[in-house]
Amino acid sequence: MEHKPLRILSIGAHPADVFDQSGGTMAHHAARGDYVACVVLTHGARVHDTVISDEMQHRSEIPEAAELQKLMAERSDVKANEVRQACKILGVTDIFFFGEDDAVLLVTEAAVKRLAKLLREVRPDIVLTHFPKEGDTLTNPHAITGQIVMHALQHAGSVDPGDRNPPTRVAQVFFFGQGAATIRYNLWSSEGGYTNDVFVDITDVVDKKLAAIDCLVSQGYGGAYARKRIETSDGAFGTAGGSAYGEGFISLNAETHYYLPVTEAALTRTRLSDHEIMNRYSYRIKAE
Ligand SMILES: [Zn+2]
Incomplete structure (x- = not known):
């Protein structure tokens, strides 16, 4: 069947988020010829930064305002360059840096309108x-980003004076899978709440994802953390979906099909023995 390229936008709060949550998925779609872009909402200069959050912690006094601001601007540039490098590895060409301050991230009309304009x-x-x-849904910058996106999606569906682009709607939102949600192995895990219900098998591109996360040095993600993160998080999502490594998502909208949906991965699994399935889980990335 002729494949019409999809347009996919991954929106993260901090510079590393789109990679550790959707790096493999973005690599798959970019390789298929889909349009894949990402938004980095905050400059993220404070988040796990080697200079701003690590060194400053142990000083008796931090630099005065102007010097600190200059330093943060420099660190933001370092982070943006790491994001560009990581995107290159995954085949993602368009990156939109919004440069919001990561100090007190709030759902503001300005942030919503700016993102809505980009969506249009x-x-x-x-x-x-x-x-x-x-998390707490109140101060967690990931949650706030998710809320800004939901407001922006709502707003993008209507016109806005000053924006000549017509309204737009998206077909589906996949929220990044997260530990607070149950992993949905099957129906019975879904009792009592939302679940990580969609998994993308990223085993074939896990090395690319690792190389992308290794670029995020300023954040302390390169090296051991990248490996630990992939083993624990992507490994758990993989196990739920019957692969070595997966990325988990929480789908927003109910889906309508003409035929009953069954995935290639599910059909393949029916042909495997118990031990063959365990072997699939057990594939591991090479140690550093
Ligand atoms: Zn983050």
């Missing part, structure tokens, strides 16, 4: 972003 321009079919109820 880019016109994605699918949006990937943080779950709006992550």
Whole structure:
């Protein structure tokens, strides 16, 4: 069947988020010829930064305002360059840096309108972003980002004076899978709440994802953390979906099909023995 390229926009709060939550998925779609772009909402200069959050912690006094601001601007540039490098590895060409301050991230009209304008321009079919109820839902920057995105999607569906682009709607939102949600192995895990219900088998591109996360040095993600993260998080999602490594998502909208949906992965699994399935789980990335 002729494949019409999809348009996918992955929106993360901090520079590393789109990679550790959707790096493999983005690599798959970019390789298929789909349009894949990402938004980095905050400059992320404070988040796990080697200079701003690590060194400053142990000083008796931090630099005065102007010097600190200059330093943060420099660190933001370092982070943006790491994001560009990581995107190159995954085949993602368009990156939109919004440069919001990561100090006190709030759902503001300005942030919502700016993102809505981008949505009308880019016109994605699918949006990937943080779950709006992550953590405490109140101060968690991932949750706030998810909320800004939901407001922006709502607003993008109507016109806005000053924006000549027509309204746009997305077909589906996949929220980044997260630990607070049950992993949906099957129906019985879904009792009592939302679940990580969609998994993308990223085993074939896990090395690419690792190389992308290794670029995020300023954040402390390169090296041991990248490996631990992939083993624990992507490994758990993989196990749920019957692969070595997976990325988990929480789908927003109910789906309508003409025929009953069954995935290639599910059909393949029916032909495997118990031990063959365990062997699939057991594939591991090479140690550093
Ligand atoms: Zn983050």
